[in-house]
Amino acid sequence: MTLPTRRRIPNRRHAETFEMSHGNKNARFKVTVGFWPDRAGPAEVFVSGAKAGTEIEAVARDGAVLLSIAMQYGVPLAVIGGAITREQDGSPSSIIGAVVDRLLPASQPTTTTPSLA
Numbered sequence: 001m002t003l004p005t006r007r008r009i010p011n012r013r014h015a016e017t018f019e020m021s022h023g024n025k026n027a028r029f030k031v032t033v034g035f036w037p038d039r040a041g042p043a044e045v046f047v048s049g050a051k052a053g054t055e056i057e058a059v060a061r062d063g064a065v066l067l068s069i070a071m072q073y074g075v076p077l078a079v080i081g082g083a084i085t086r087e088q089d090g091s092p093s094s095i096i097g098a099v100v101d102r103l104l105p106a107s108q109p110t111t112t113t114p115s116l117a
Helices: 053-074 077-083 095-107
Strands: 015-022 027-034 042-049
Touching: 015 095, 027 053, 027 095, 042 053, 042 095, 053 077, 053 095, 077 095
Parallel strands: none
Antiparallel strands: 015 027, 027 042
16 A cells, blocks of 8 residues: 655745634634645645634644645645534534635636635
8 A cells, every 4th residue: 555645845935824713702813824836726724813822722723734734645625625514504613624615716726826815
C-alpha cells in the first residue's frame, strides 16, 4: 500500500486575511488563508479567536492546523465540507466548518489567485 505524500508549501506565498463571525454570540475570528503558488487553491489556514487563551480559540487553532494538513495531503475541501457537523438548517456548527464553507469556491483551480473577499 502506498501512503499519500504531503505537499510542502513554500515559505513565501500569497495569503489573504479576513474576519468572520460565528456562533450564537457572533464571536469574531481572524482567518488567514495561504494559497498554493500554482493557484491550485488554499494550502493552509490559520484561525485566531477574539479572546486569546480561551478553549474555543485553542480548538479553532488546532482545527485550522488539521484542516491545513488535510489540504496538504490532497483531501478535497468538498470532502471535508461534506463531513463537518452541521445544524438542522445546513449551516456549519463550528468556526472550522464555516471556514471550510467560505473556502469551497476558492478551492477550484484558476489562472489567477482566488479572492475570499
